[in-house]
Amino acid sequence: MNLSRKSKILSLSVSPEIARELDNMVKTEDKSRSEIFKEMFRTYKESLAEREWRELLSFGKETAERFKIKDEEELFKILDEERS
Numbered sequence: 340m341n342l343s344r345k346s347k348i349l350s351l352s353v354s355p356e357i358a359r360e361l362d363n364m365v366k367t368e369d370k371s372r373s374e375i376f377k378e379m380f381r382t383y384k385e386s387l388a389e390r391e392w393r394e395l396l397s398f399g400k401e402t403a404e405r406f407k408i409k410d411e412e413e414l415f416k417i418l419d420e421e422r423s
Contacts, residue, residue: 361375
């Protein structure tokens with residue numbers, strides 16, 4: 340018989356103000372603390388991915404300006420030349 344849990348219990352320390360706000364969210368949203376936390380965690384991960392994407396776009400733009408690459412067609416031409 341497998342008695343392993345499908346979830347992990349965490350203990351977090353937050354300020355009383357945050358605890359009150361979380362409890363208000365629980366009541367307002369009619370969700371559990373766990374559900375609210377999971378949603379916040381997913382949102383935070385999405386935020387990190389979006390920030391990484393913006394940094395990558397910025398790097399691409401800076402690189403294109405540095406090498407005077409006008410568009411994707413020119414970029415692909417350069418890449419093709421490098422590969423051959």
